[in-house]
Amino acid sequence: MLRITSPANEKVKRVRALLEQRKARQAYRQMVLESPRLIDEALRFALRHPDYRLAFAFYAEPTPRAQETLARLQAAGVPCYEVTPAILRMCTDAETPQGLIAVAPIPELPWPAAPTFLLLLDRVQEPGNVGAVLRSAAAAGAEGVLIPPGTADPWHPKAVRAGAGAHFVLPVRRISWPELPQQVEGTALWLATPEGERTYWEVDWREPVTLVLGGEAAGPGPQVRSLPHRTVRIPMARGMESLNVAVAAALLLYEVARQRGWGRVAGSEGG
The missing domain is CATH 3.30.1330.30 (Ribosomal protein L30/S12)
Known part of the structure; x- marks a missing residue:
């Protein structure tokens, strides 16, 4: 023994x-x-x-x-x-x-050759939130998640627990800031912010996109904002300033999936 x-x-x-x-x-x-x-x-x-x-x-x-x-x-x-x-x-x-x-x-999953649905987590510092977002991203059919400097380790034990198996199906890639432009090339960059120019159901998510979620306090940082981008918001009742990043991610990710007909194609509606 x-x-x-x-x-x-x-x-x-x-x-x-x-x-x-x-x-x-x-x-x-x-x-x-x-x-x-x-x-x-x-x-x-x-x-x-x-x-x-x-x-x-x-x-x-x-x-x-x-x-x-x-x-x-x-x-x-x-x-x-x-x-x-x-x-x-x-x-x-x-x-x-x-x-x-x-x-x-740590699983080494292949990165998609020409991705059309990416997620970038910028300065999300709570590992449990990172894991919860990965879980929603995997369920909504995202093709990959980018982790730049300043975001919690996606392989932290809390992130792995909150991911509930997402780490085994969803490619996750750490990147440096100089690598960012190349990683999102060919996709429209949409930053989720409280003051976003469009509500999340008004955006045409059927085009190749990279959705950027930032920390709850400050949102996406200057490195992401320096690239050509547009902003999207989740409307909230008066007096509320922000949502938990994992909740916001689920709303946005599933709107992307809904517009693309992913749930109907995958037969996952109601599950």
Whole structure:
């Protein structure tokens, strides 16, 4: 039986680093999966991509749901280590841990050759909001998400949890500011702002577009605004200044999908 009892174990240190340090996630190209559902998504991704293999898993007093996933991990040949409950608590910050975590490679999904529906997150600093936006973007059929400097790490544990599997279906690309013009070339740049010139249902979203969402406090920054762009707004009742960025993203993304007939084509209406 594979068992770890010491917090000084190198694998325990690896998990802690991946949880706490962006530079560790970038260096190792790995992330921590903190629920059976996410681990199952990773295992399904591995079936479609033979070169993708989970690194290892920790378990301690797993729930019945986690035991099912643990059995699938073991059947797939993933090294699974029993750890003490105290060590497992050190290796997750999930509010309701289920007794099982795994370390997996960050998926490398191909970027679309000529994208027509991109999302750019500019200065969105809360990882949970980044993950929630990715979840909506994947559900609405976005083709890719651009992450420039100043935005929270999309592979932060909170972002991965909030993404609910989006990281395994939606290409996410970190970019530098000098790369931005090339990345959005061929698309109309629409910035979501409270003072936007058009309401979001007045925009023709059927053309190739890059939708830009900024932080709730300041909105998109000067690097994005320096490019040719137009602005779009979500009307709000008197006295309200802004929406949570994840809520705003869902409204805008699904208007794009509605205009393109994506829900009817995909057969996803009502789901």
